[in-house]
Amino acid sequence: xxxxxxxxxxxxxxxxxxxxxxxxxxxxxxxxxxxxxxxxxxxxxxxxxxxxxxxxxxxxxxxxxxxxxxxxxxxxxxxxxxxxxxxxxxxxxxxxxxxxxxxxxxxxxxxxxxxxxxxxxxxxxxxxxxxxxxxxxxxxxxxxxxxxxxxxxxxxxxxxxxxxxxxxxxxxxxxxxxxxxxxxxxxxxxxxxxxxxxxxxxxxxxxxxxxxxxxxxxxxxxxxxxxxxxxxxxx
Amino acid sequence: xxxxxxxxxxxxxxxxxxxxxxxxxxxxxxxxxxxxxxxxxxxxxxxxxxxxxxxxxxxxxxxxxxxxxxxxxxxxxxxxxxxxxxxxxxxxxxxxxxxxxxxxxxxxxxxxxxxxxxxxxxxxxxxxxxxxxxxxxxxxxxxxxxxxxxxxxxxxxxxxxxxxxxxxxxxxxxxxxxxxxxxxxxxxxxxxxxxxxxxxxxxxxxxxxxxxxxxxxxxxxxxxxxxxxxxxxxxxxxxxxxxxxxxxxxxxxxxxxxxx
Ligand SMILES: Nc1ncnc2c1ncn2[C@@H]1O[C@H](COP(=O)(O)OP(=O)(O)OP(=O)(O)O)[C@@H](O)[C@H]1O
Ligand SMILES: [Mg+2]
Numbered sequence: 001x002x003x004x005x006x007x008x009x010x011x012x013x014x015x016x017x018x019x020x021x022x023x024x025x026x027x028x029x030x031x032x033x034x035x036x037x038x039x040x041x042x043x044x045x046x047x048x049x050x051x052x053x054x055x056x057x058x059x060x061x062x063x064x065x066x067x068x069x070x071x072x073x074x075x076x077x078x079x080x081x082x083x084x085x086x087x088x089x090x091x092x093x094x095x096x097x098x099x100x101x102x103x104x105x106x107x108x109x110x111x112x113x114x115x116x117x118x119x120x121x122x123x124x125x126x127x128x129x130x131x132x133x134x135x136x137x138x139x140x141x142x143x144x145x146x147x148x149x150x151x152x153x154x155x156x157x158x159x160x161x162x163x164x165x166x167x168x169x170x171x172x173x174x175x176x177x178x179x180x181x182x183x184x185x186x187x188x189x190x191x192x193x194x195x196x197x198x199x200x201x202x203x204x205x206x207x208x209x210x211x212x213x214x215x216x217x218x219x220x221x222x223x224x225x226x227x228x229x230x231x232x233x234x235x
Numbered sequence: 236x237x238x239x240x241x242x243x244x245x246x247x248x249x250x251x252x253x254x255x256x257x258x259x260x261x262x263x264x265x266x267x268x269x270x271x272x273x274x275x276x277x278x279x280x281x282x283x284x285x286x287x288x289x290x291x292x293x294x295x296x297x298x299x300x301x302x303x304x305x306x307x308x309x310x311x312x313x314x315x316x317x318x319x320x321x322x323x324x325x326x327x328x329x330x331x332x333x334x335x336x337x338x339x340x341x342x343x344x345x346x347x348x349x350x351x352x353x354x355x356x357x358x359x360x361x362x363x364x365x366x367x368x369x370x371x372x373x374x375x376x377x378x379x380x381x382x383x384x385x386x387x388x389x390x391x392x393x394x395x396x397x398x399x400x401x402x403x404x405x406x407x408x409x410x411x412x413x414x415x416x417x418x419x420x421x422x423x424x425x426x427x428x429x430x431x432x433x434x435x436x437x438x439x440x441x442x443x444x445x446x447x448x449x450x451x452x453x454x455x456x457x458x459x460x461x462x463x464x465x466x467x468x469x470x471x472x473x474x475x476x477x478x479x480x481x482x483x484x485x486x487x488x489x490x491x492x493x494x495x
Contacts, residue, residue, distance in 0.1 A: 011494070050312050051494045072315035079313065083306035087249065100238050101314055 001025045001147065001178055002047065007056035009042055016042045017053070018202030024195075029169070029179040031189045033226060034199035040182040041080050043199065044149055047180075048077055073101070076143060080151035080182075082136040086125025090116065090135055093124060097139060105142035113164045114138060130156040141168060148172065150181045154188060166192065186223040196222070198229055205229065236320040236327075239311065243328025246304070252296060253332050260340020268348050274355040275445075281341070282362055282441050286434055287402050289366050290373040293333055294398045297377025300329045302387050309495050322378070322490045326483065330374040334367045341366075361444050365437045368475045372433050373398070375482035382489045405432050413453065422457050429454035433478045440471040 007020040016039040024030055032040050045051040047058055049065060049072070058065050065071055084093060098105040111117060114134040119127065127135065133156045140148065148169075154162055169192060173179060183189060189196065189210075196213050198206040206213065206229055210222070219225040247253050263284065271277040304325065311321045341363065342350075350356055377394050384390035409428050416424070429435045439455045443464055458467055 048313055052492050069317045070315055077313045083309045085307045
């Protein structure tokens, strides 16, 4: 479904992606891991067409995405930092995005799940961090899509919202969606992920299932396994 | 694109800036009419104000809107929308709301004063049309500068410098070069100089229409003797259009390769 070849991206003189190769197909949950600043967000934004890579190609369902835009209809994207026009009310935001996409969004069931009803008339600029993240989540999941890209979906969420989110992800997965998720929370990876992609120094340093990761490192938890991989690179 | 235009436009209508500008133009219109007591004289004073202030206001509001709507822009970029439409829509939203303030704010006082029964209506309409062009041109330039500078302070500074250059410094440089060049065949030089600056061009355009040679200045006089009045009008309008299309195109090109 997603096929990435030799992807390079520099910001000024700072090389961030240096030849990323990645091929992801079918359904399931793929966790993109890597230290802060390893380029996870940059990779995701390249797939979305928000960052323009210097070299390399990204294909989605066999067609290159360069210069395209309609393919974003087929994905739900959760940005790491939720940016909303601050003078808009929550309900207005949902209505505006549905209007711009010319698609009927299914916002209400999600609003109820995340308990956002009391906030619908509040201005986005006045919301707390966690509440903003919930709005961000509703916006991502209100359109059915075969591909969801979530950049740090759990940041700021309380335990109840966290459970609601995990349930939601599992439901969409079982109806055949593909997930790319970045996170620094390893228990979440153990709980949800089918596959792990470890990004380091601008490349995909490890890619495989959880079992392969354990086997590769001789550990039986993600946290020490990832630490072990990170260690290997320093030798 | 029209949906994005609509949202940008509403966004601006909800901000108090549109009303500040509307109020400013209303006040300007009434004060000018009160002081001049004569429609065609007021039109001339108005020209001098429009030619300098409209570009300044468009520059400032364009840069401010661009930086303040960054969240809206990044939100839109993740949606299935064409990048060029996102920026074109926002650009037209800003230039449109500025032009609405201009046309309403000046149109209302002049209409109340009996514009429609006066011979000055065509001069006045051309003045407003030129104002709309200046809005389009300087909003595009402001967007272009803001796109090229992530640092707000720098972007703001460069945009205002650009306005200062075109509105004030350019004329000074031109006069200076006239003195320095002396014997050199100046006419083509002057002609080029007036086409290369949208503010000068607007002034020439309006004065050609008003047919006031005394105010035309050197470039305007050359312009008139070279093209004649009617061809001069057509050509200056055409070049103004070019001045609108070019920065807009550059702005869209810049937007295409920018990282968000
Ligand atoms: N727009 C930008 N301009 C300049 N540099 C950037 C830009 N975006 C990202 N970078 C740089 O690229 C590098 C990778 O950033 P990125 O956000 O992709 O990391 P990340 O893996 O998502 O990190 P984190 O785990 O902290 O979210 C960082 O060094 C960052 O400073
Ligand atoms: Mg990140």
